Amino acid sequence: MSTTHVLWWDFSHPGRLWALLIIPALVIAYLVIMRFARNRGIRYTNTGIVGAVVPRQRQWHRHVCVALTLCSLATITGAWAVPVGDTKVPRERATIVLVLDVSQSMMAADVDPSRFEAEKSSAVSFVSSLPAAYNVSLVTLSGHPNTLVPPTVDRGVLIQAINSLSLQDGTAIADSITDGLAALKQAPAGDDGTQAPGLMVLLSDGSETSGGDPVAAAQQAAAASVPINTIAFGTQNGYVDLDGERFNVAPDTNLLAQVASTSGGRALDASSSDELNTVYKDLSSDMGYETQKTEVTARWVLVSLMFGVVAAFGAVGMAARWS
Template identity: 40%
Template structure:
């Protein structure tokens, strides 16, 4: 993509210079053959110099082409940190998060990864934290001070039940509140919900109920908020409650559907270890914390063209004792 493609018309001038150079060389050779003694000319003309005498002009031609392309304004996509965005980190703290299938426990690993994510997230992003079990708790409202989230993650407390929908609704409310302070939804920066959970919603029984997870995801779509979900744990996870071992397998299907029902831009991830969870957060950080913009990319063309022009000048002085 070029910003000013009409500058490429200057390549016609370069082509004309090449044509003129060839014409002059042919005229010069014809004149030399016409008036010179060929035997004497061959004996006094250095063969090596004659063989390479056109190289400087060839290099200069390439340099002019590169500089012409630079004038045309080549464009390139690049990732730049977002100046503004809102991210709500929503973490499941139901009792099943105490399972040890992820060392040392699901919740401990989730805390470690969440703190790393918060500490490394792009500085211009407003980050908030919500935990949920049977009810949601807003631990940090969206703020560019990410240390607040890092500190709050250590305060996560396990509780009964899993109300995934309530966690999403709470995140949407925090986003709505911030947007109203920033001039409304139209003027507000893009928002994203990152939901980490390890199991199926238990409150309400049906995720399509008015306060269910699927209903909350549809509301996120209405508000143009994508949801990236992380299914954390394994299918063999168990937790001990009152001396009884209870299976707590992850529920990939429902978490995947939540991301699909919300606004476009969310993704579904699975993680069964701290290393995998860190990799997921790293991917999300790249997706959420940066944006792709198209800008000027003429610098490499100018640099290469200038270097070749200097090389052509040096070669001409060395080989021909004059500039091309």
């Protein structure tokens, strides 16, 4: 079942919109007629007699009726041009690549109980919330990214893999995106032989440390029509102690925002477990729909009818005053 929320309008026959030029012509004609009527009224100096013979009408009443009639004409012209709206409809199938950061910085405890534990818990909830028909793949983000689970509909395998994640060295964001794109190609084709739309969710709490170019990788994703939704996880004050040294491990929000915008995805932030769960719920809801072109002529006709009915009532009211 599809939703009817229209995001944008276009027209299948925009050339027909030239008919709208009749509206300014009618406005000019109306103004000329009104001016002529005022000039003609000046000839009658005995206004008392005129008032007794001709019922007085409110000028605004007449103007409103004319305006509503013109609005009706405009909307019916738009309907004639066959309006097409971008509507959100449920996505029947998709392949989601979940890229989870398992670098050492994820041991930071600025998120309760730790970034790593919060990441795993939220990822399990996210995977469980996705439609059963969606294939999901799990890619680990470290110095050596790995496709831990190829695209599958088996949520049990995914949840087990997420819970068994362990920390590793390094943060190769660019390579993890490349691995994610490769994982998408492993997704089974549908009954019609085509691949399902691919989407990527990348959570990271750090910066690129392996010398790759995440933005260039995001460009490859954009070329493959794979939007990357990034989640910058953690606070700016997060730190870890390694080899007797303390390191600040603030998420690189600017880099992740670039990756998201370049690929056509969304850039989101989360600095707590609750915020991360909220972000995942938002993404889950958004991924359940896709935008399609749908004809919405009936809506325009309905609006035109509403304008026309109100204008007709106004015209009947004016005619009753003259009778």
